[in-house]
Amino acid sequence: MTVLRYCTPEWLAASVEAYGANPGFRQEFAKLAAKLCFKIKAAPAWGIDEDIIFAGFVNRGELEKLAFMSEEDAKKEAEFILAATPQEWKKLLRKESKFVTDFMLGKITLEQGSKVGVLSVAPHANTFIDALTPVDLQFPDEMSPEELADYRAHMEEFRRELGV
Numbered sequence: 659m660t661v662l663r664y665c666t667p668e669w670l671a672a673s674v675e676a677y678g679a680n681p682g683f684r685q686e687f688a689k690l691a692a693k694l695c696f697k698i699k700a701a702p703a704w705g706i707d708e709d710i711i712f713a714g715f716v717n718r719g720e721l722e723k724l725a726f727m728s729e730e731d732a733k734k735e736a737e738f739i740l741a742a743t744p745q746e747w748k749k750l751l752r753k754e755s756k757f758v759t760d761f762m763l764g765k766i767t768l769e770q771g772s773k774v775g776v777l778s779v780a781p782h783a784n785t786f787i788d789a790l791t792p793v794d795l796q797f798p799d800e801m802s803p804e805e806l807a808d809y810r811a812h813m814e815e816f817r818r819e820l821g822v
Contacts, residue, residue: 676792684719704798738771
């Protein structure tokens with residue numbers, strides 16, 4: 659299986675491609691209309707020097723957006739903004755923890771939107787995680803010092819290019 663670095667445009671592009679190739683995702687989300695943003699909190703030791711946000715907008719099965727966005731745009735466009743450390747997101751993406759549990763325990767915080775609204779989309783969490791993990795992900799804590807330096811430089815470059 660392909661290995662891509664977490665929290666990069668390459669990862670989101672692979673996820674978009676996999677979503678389009680899997681009709682099961684469209685079927686699972688056929689009754690869902692939600693604009694979710696996920697904030698990865700800064701973790702300099704992980705090469706993430708500033709918070710970064712990506713959006714996952716689904717409308718009746720169609721993936722309308724899976725991309726990084728600025729915090730300003732997220733606040734304008736998203737129904738929900740969920741925030742956590744990259745370590746917490748890693749546990750979710752590796753299915754070592756459950757979304758509802760982590761949300762209720764405060765490990766994932768709601769920065770925008772209603773708690774009831776988030777809990778109404780929560781039954782789709784595992785499918786959304788599947789859509790975000792069509793490849794194996796390499797997380798910064800699994801990188802050598804050289805790989806981490808390269809990751810940090812890549813993140814700085816794409817953030818500058820995308821304005822995020």
